[in-house]
Amino acid sequence: MAKSTETFSKKEKEKKRLKKAKDKKEKAEDRKSNSGKGKSLEDMMAYIDEYGNISSTPPDPSKKIKINSEDIQVGIAKREEIVQEIVRNGVVSFFNESKGYGFIKDLLSQESVFVHVNGLTEQIKENDKVTFETEQGQKGLTAVKVKKK
Numbered sequence: 001m002a003k004s005t006e007t008f009s010k011k012e013k014e015k016k017r018l019k020k021a022k023d024k025k026e027k028a029e030d031r032k033s034n035s036g037k038g039k040s041l042e043d044m045m046a047y048i049d050e051y052g053n054i055s056s057t058p059p060d061p062s063k064k065i066k067i068n069s070e071d072i073q074v075g076i077a078k079r080e081e082i083v084q085e086i087v088r089n090g091v092v093s094f095f096n097e098s099k100g101y102g103f104i105k106d107l108l109s110q111e112s113v114f115v116h117v118n119g120l121t122e123q124i125k126e127n128d129k130v131t132f133e134t135e136q137g138q139k140g141l142t143a144v145k146v147k148k149k
Contacts, residue, residue, distance in 0.1 A: 088113075089149070092128045104132060104143050115143040122148055 049055050050063045088106055090113065095102030100117035102124075113134060115124075124130060124146060132143040 087131050087133060089129070089131055090143075092124050092126050092130060095124060095126055097125070102126075104130060104146070111141075113141050113143045114139070115146055119144040120146045122146075124148060 047058050090104040090106045093103050093105045102115050103112045104115050129149040132146040134141045
């Protein structure tokens with residue numbers, strides 16, 4: 001008589017496979033029974049209220065706002081030219097000579113303006129009072145033509 005070829009691990013794997021198939025079938029039946037098919041159009045409808053929020057109730061027609069089509073602006077608003085002083089005054093708040101950059105604090109607006117060694121006309125160091133002009137750089141205003149006072 002030969003020994004049975006079914007081992008304990010084979011039996012366990014078969015049990016797991018059958019259980020997995022049974023769970024999958026139960027889930028599919030559960031989805032079918034709870035599916036939302038057959039809903040009416042009104043149940044699927046969504047509305048937007050006067051504040052732009054999504055709601056399930058239709059908006060109140062008395063709160064409707066009339067908008068003139070000529071008032072709608074398509075595209076980007078025109079950017080106003082920024083008129084700046086020709087020469088500004090400031091104090092060097094930070095300057096790293098080894099890396100060649102720093103910041104100047106504008107005396108009028110108290111804003112910090114980036115300065116690079118290429119924008120200097122003479123050497124500067126921290127706490128020097130300087131005059132400078134600005135131009136638009138990659139990340140904002142950059143000080144150019146920087147001179148000590």
